[in-house]
Amino acid sequence: MIPLYQRFNLYPDHDTYTFVPEGTDARNLTVHRSSGDITLNEAAPPASARRSSKVIYGIVGIISLTLSDYLIVITGRELLSRLMGHDIYLATNFEILPLNPNINVDHPPHIVETNFLGLIRAHFSGGNFMFSYTWDLTTRLQVQNIRAAESEGKALWELADTRFFWNRFIQTSLIDSALTSSAPEAWAPYILPIVYGTFDLRPVFLHGRHMQICLISRRSRFRAGTRYFRRGIDNEGNVANYNETEQLLLVEGTTASGPESKYSAKYSFTQIRGSVPMFWSEINTLKYKPDLQIMELPQTGDALRRHLSAQVKTYGTVRMVNLINQKGHEKPVKDAYERFISELDMPEVQYEYFDFHAECRKMRWDRISLLLDRIKDDLEKQGYFACRDNDSVVQEQSGVVRTNCMDNLDRTNVVQATIAKWTLNKQLTELGILEPGASVDNYEAFSKDFREMWADHADAISAAYGGSGALKSDFTRTNKRTRKGALEDGVKSVTRYLKNNFFDGTKQDGFDLVTGAWVPRKNPAASMALVLDHRPLIIRSMPAIASFSFFMILAGLTLPRSSDYSLFYYFLLWVAIFAVSMVFIVIHGIEYVAWPRLNPLTDIIYYSGPGFRSAHNGKGWAGASQLKARKPKWVSNGKVLVDEVEMGSLKKRLD
Template identity: 65%
Template sequence: MRFLHQRLSLFIDGNDSYIFVPDGTDVQTLTVHRHSGEIVLNKHKAPIPTTARRSGDSFYGIVGIISLSLSEYIIVITGRELQGRLFDHDVYRATSFDILPVNPNVSASHPPHPVETHLLALVRSHLHQGNFLFSYDWDMTRRLQMQWETREQDALKPFWETADDRFFWNRYLQTRFIDMTRSGQDFTPYILPIMFGTFEIRPTLLHGRHLQLCLISRRSRYRAGTRYFRRGIDQDGHVANFNETEQILLLEDPMPGLPRTPDGNFTAKLSFVQIRGSVPLFWAEVNTLRYKPDLQVMDLQETVTAMQLHLQEQIEIYGEQALVNLVNQKGHEKPVKDAYERYIAKLSMPGVRYEYFDFHNECRKMRWDRISVLVEKMKDDLERHGYFYLGNNEDKPIKKQTGIVRTNCMDNLDRTNVVQATIAKWTLNEQLRELGILSGTAGVDDYESFSKDFREIWADHADAIANAYGGSGALKSDFTRTNQRTRKGALEDGVKSVTRYIKNNFFDGARQDGFDLVTGAWAARRTPSASLFLIADGRPLITRSMPLIASFSLFMITAGLTLPRSSDYSLFYYFLLWFILLAIAVTFILVHGIDYVAWPKLNPPTDVIHYQGPGFRSAHHGKGIRGRSPGEELRRLSWEMGKKV
């Protein structure tokens, strides 16, 4: 692997240029000419202009360059936190960022146009809320088996070239550097791949043997977004909320005092990978302010092709597919389950096996031990797929993982987390027995200290994925942490569910816009006037006024109940007036609920909301008395006009 610069100093030459100077000797500095936007590598030992002044902060990497409506901006890492060491390689989390405008006439802190202010706020919010991980000398985007299989051909390749494109989160932002490198200039030391996901590693002890237990989740940049605004599949076969989860077990050498190898003294390295992803259909849930959104399943002609593309890609990457579906077979979720099974049967792909598990029915009344029923059904698949096992002889692995379990529920969060943790525990038991650390009848749960590490690492992982997609920590995480489902945990789940409802309806639109902007799903035009729809409220006055009327009516009712009365005159008509106004306002808001949801503005889901083709729609709530609210129609027209400009 080629080296990456780990620390950069910034010199600013007035309004003319930025000069990035890496630590070390005989390195090439990088200059960004602000008036032209040109980026060049300087000659070795090129002097820094005497007029340039050094910025006070050190930078730990360049995330990339993003183009907004008035300027390009260079995003740099200004803070990092060591998350742990894997094979003697440091793994960091980016904790703070800075955004440097290339255009000298634009300030990143006080942009001259409200559209630019809005877009910069989306970028900052995305950077602040994400969990971004990187390493300067270890490829965080690829699982252990893939790195071992391609180790020889990748020996001299740069990170950006070997990184798994799905998990190279800042790939779009690094486009200019990569294109210039392919054209002849070698920007490789400045191209730092960043992963959106989780990483945790814990040293532990079992039967006198020193072990390290590591868990890594990698989130795909394709069809990335939030819970209700990214569901299902796209035309290219990418599904929402796709995550690869790798559990790594490292057995340390029992002989202390030996000199450490570059990858640490481990007599065994074992890796087990699982994946999760949205049900690979064209489907969505349309927010209407009700707790249960309207379910929309779209039977499109492209469904078979898209599903085939998705599954074929997974087979090429991971091998055999064992599809575990946890969607309910009754009630609100049933149409998704039925459509999934119908298309799977229609495809009948070799190397794909489908397994349904009625999670809520099997585990009702807190019988969470019943998950063992699913594991028993999956036992043959798990044994056949195996896991990656590299011993002392690193030229040939003892085992390779030849297949994978793909798990989904509706959100691919809570039920999926519980099932993936249970399957991971079953595999960990098998690995420890093969290493001779556990006997044939013993298991992880028999050793509280080790079991606690396992449970906590998986529960933290579940919370991180749930926060990124759903807006709160994972539900049912008390079972993952303690091996028991408790009433306290159920109460905490209620609080998390309310948090999700509020965020999903009133905050996730902006979060989705941040995903689309940073991953390149939407590109800004270099004319702010073309994007005024981003900051305009196109709803009619009556629609905008109803929350104010409801709030003021509630205030007046409260005032009438609590403030001292100046006379004994009956307040019946007073309360009647304000209760009627409150009822009218609340009814209007519920009837036109779609107008009060914070929808994404960059890529609005108008095709889903207005879908009239074959499929299933649970209801048409929130669209007004005639099925289309005035505010929604005006927003639809403004969105369409914004796309055409």
């Protein structure tokens, strides 16, 4: 594999950006600002270019907005750890460089450009982006070992798993330049893949053996987004919140002659998670429990088959573990999921249902062992990747467990951590470090590191998708469910509610812009609708009326009074105004959710075809009366049983 350049000096001037690698006499990379062309040059930077005071640690890519293209570069990094002799970094600072010399990124000349630049900044400052110059962080150890011979002389970006190559879309210009070049290997050191995920490596010591345990999660760039704005599957078979999680166990030998040869054994165990693979969503209405929408589309079966075929091709046999409740709000998702799975004829795919909340109620979290007992045979057959001295392969992982709950966060985290611990115990027993039947839980220091790794991993995935740390993380950290943990979960739930309803729209737009799910036109006027509020005046004014009336109520508490009834009518007036405005806001709740604007969800919100709808909250008086008039039910014969709701001002606003 061709290693990447690790540091650049940047020489900007009016016509070019020139990147000069430090410590090498390789050709410079020049981006021509007027044309956007990218070239490799032997010549020194132009005399008019002065060296930037900032060191560049990597080129993330080039993104095209309405007024200019922009270079995104890494200007800050933090060394996370050293994995098998390879440095793993976290990107801590990014900078956006305009190609148009007339554009100031801090004060763009148009509000649309300002909005888009804000989305990009928020995306890169709010994510967890990791990279390595010498190690393919996108690809699990087993695949790297299999293709070790063919990796020689290849570029890192060519080897990267495209699912987890987060900046693949904005690296298109550099990759195209490499592909059309007569010497593509000269471009390879400039193209840096970054991963959106987590990385944690900890040294551990047990029974006289030094080991390292590492946890890596990789988030897919396909159907990426936030909790309520990216659910289910798309026509290509990509599912929301898809993450691959790899647990590595590296056992050090008694001698060490090099950075990689010191390991007497290397183990890798991979799990995946992803949204329920059918067309469904939850529609925010300002109520704590959103409306559940399941769309029974003709292409559901094909999309499901496409998704599972991709998993089988990538990992081998797939054991699907479904943790959704079999009662209440989640039941229709479970029923629909199982109906589509039952119609699927794929012997490589096995389905397992486990009602997590029912089985583990009253904090009986030890009952997860019931699930383990049911899938243990599959775990034994699928195995894990193992190699010994000189990288001789002992066994390969021939399948994967795919776990999901409603959000693929909290319950999924607990189950994946439990499966990972079972596998770790098996690996340590195989090595003779643990006695048969023993567990890492018997060794507090080791167990604590393991639990904290999985809890931190869970928090990071949950924050990226749901807006807060993971629920139930007290169990992951301590092996116990506590009342304090339940209280903390309440705070996290409130945080999720606020972010999911009022902040995730712009966050989703950032995902769509950076991953290429939406591409802007070269005309800011054509995108003005994305920054303007087209809602009727009465809709826009209600929050202001509610806020002012609440202020007047508080102000009334400070006013002097001659008797207990002197301000009765004053309070009656403002309390009535406040109550009416709040009722209005709740009834029209959909109008007050911060929806994504680049890829609006109008077709999902107002879907009226076959499927299931739990309610029609937040759609105004018509929607509320519909909800009272009829109970939602499945539509299996293709006939629409629920009248279509007028899209009204929301459709205008989103379109």
